Amino acid sequence: TRTPVTVTVTGAAGQIGYALLFRIASGHLLGADVPVRLRLLEIPQAVKAAEGTAMELDDCAFPLLSGTDIFDDAAKAFEGTNVALLVGARPRTKGMERGDLLEANGGIFKPQGEAINAGAADDIKVLVVGNPANTNALIAKSHAPDVPSDRFTAMTRLDHNRALAQLSKKTGVSVDDIKKLTIWGNHSATQYPDVFHAEIAGKNAAETVNDQNWLENDFIPTVAKRGAAIIEARGASSAASAASAAIDHVHTWVNGTADGDWTSMAVVSDGSYGVPEGLISSFPVTTKGGKWEIVQGLDVNDFSRTRIDATVNELSEERAAVQKLGLI
Numbered sequence: 001t002r003t004p005v006t007v008t009v010t011g012a013a014g015q016i017g018y019a020l021l022f023r024i025a026s027g028h029l030l031g032a033d034v035p036v037r038l039r040l041l042e043i044p045q046a047v048k049a050a051e052g053t054a055m056e057l058d059d060c061a062f063p064l065l066s067g068t069d070i071f072d073d074a075a076k077a078f079e080g081t082n083v084a085l086l087v088g089a090r091p092r093t094k095g096m097e098r099g100d101l102l103e104a105n106g107g108i109f110k111p112q113g114e115a116i117n118a119g120a121a122d123d124i125k126v127l128v129v130g131n132p133a134n135t136n137a138l139i140a141k142s143h144a145p146d147v148p149s150d151r152f153t154a155m156t157r158l159d160h161n162r163a164l165a166q167l168s169k170k171t172g173v174s175v176d177d178i179k180k181l182t183i184w185g186n187h188s189a190t191q192y193p194d195v196f197h198a199e200i201a202g203k204n205a206a207e208t209v210n211d212q213n214w215l216e217n218d219f220i221p222t223v224a225k226r227g228a229a230i231i232e233a234r235g236a237s238s239a240a241s242a243a244s245a246a247i248d249h250v251h252t253w254v255n256g257t258a259d260g261d262w263t264s265m266a267v268v269s270d271g272s273y274g275v276p277e278g279l280i281s282s283f284p285v286t287t288k289g290g291k292w293e294i295v296q297g298l299d300v301n302d303f304s305r306t307r308i309d310a311t312v313n314e315l316s317e318e319r320a321a322v323q324k325l326g327l328i
Ligand code: NAX
Pocket: 010, 011, 012, 013, 014, 015, 016, 017, 041, 042, 043, 046, 087, 088, 089, 090, 091, 108, 128, 129, 130, 131, 132, 133, 155, 156, 157, 158, 159, 187, 227, 237, 238, 239, 242
């Protein structure tokens, strides 16, 4: 039998954690033949709740789950970790300024970056889900100087999946038949879901839809504001869909994108498409053998250029703010 892969999940007692852990343990993260060992990180007040979830994991008798350990100390939680899902974060509360939010999250992602640097396995892959995800990933990365920077990623797969669902609804074509969609930039309201290179049943998506008004005034805002719409409807933020996207992100990273398709991942920029080097920004990405590559050579039209610049500027501002706070 194979050696179990060690997966660390932070914020394990939260609502995304609850939706995520059972899918990891049942083989959806890495594959139906890959045993996993879970390490859960929580704050001390939430350890008891995490223990409850671990009891339920036991009670599922998942053949692939070789054990669950719970920690309130980052240094221990990332020992030997192969895959880290950084879900726990400090949410924005009433009256909190952006600087306060970034600082509070710096207090979480700096020590976690250091712990990953010190103790994680050589093949460590990190996905940051906790918001502001791109900038939290940047903070963690900058405190893990010995880990190659391509191992730090942030999640825009939920935005990608939301865009697939909206396009499928509009055109009546199954999500399976929609390829090469891209989310650019920040996981925030400025993100840019781009259909100009996408294909629907083999034909260009923008031409198939042929409705610029719908793209600008319906599709883009619906995708970008979907999180708020879920809160409005459900009375709580997206959890199962976020967990599902986290599963998709890591599964695709490890197992590869299909020929003739790509995905969206926030990864460290090498300057492609005018995105300043070092920012963690969402790009069209292919994956193979556990490595990602930014899709090169796409034409960016004027409409897309303006949208990409706006979301990337926001990321530059966030980076400047955390630099000023001494967090990176
Ligand atoms: P919850 O508030 O339900 O859970 C968060 C958990 O994190 C809590 O149990 C808390 O105790 C724990 N936590 C806080 N600080 C911690 C630390 N230092 N170490 C370990 N655990 C810690 O939030 P949930 O709904 O699960 O969402 C988690 C994060 O995902 C939030 O930041 C949220 O904004 C973000 N999201 C990101 C998405 C994305 O697409 N990138 C979409 C969904 C979601 O909104």
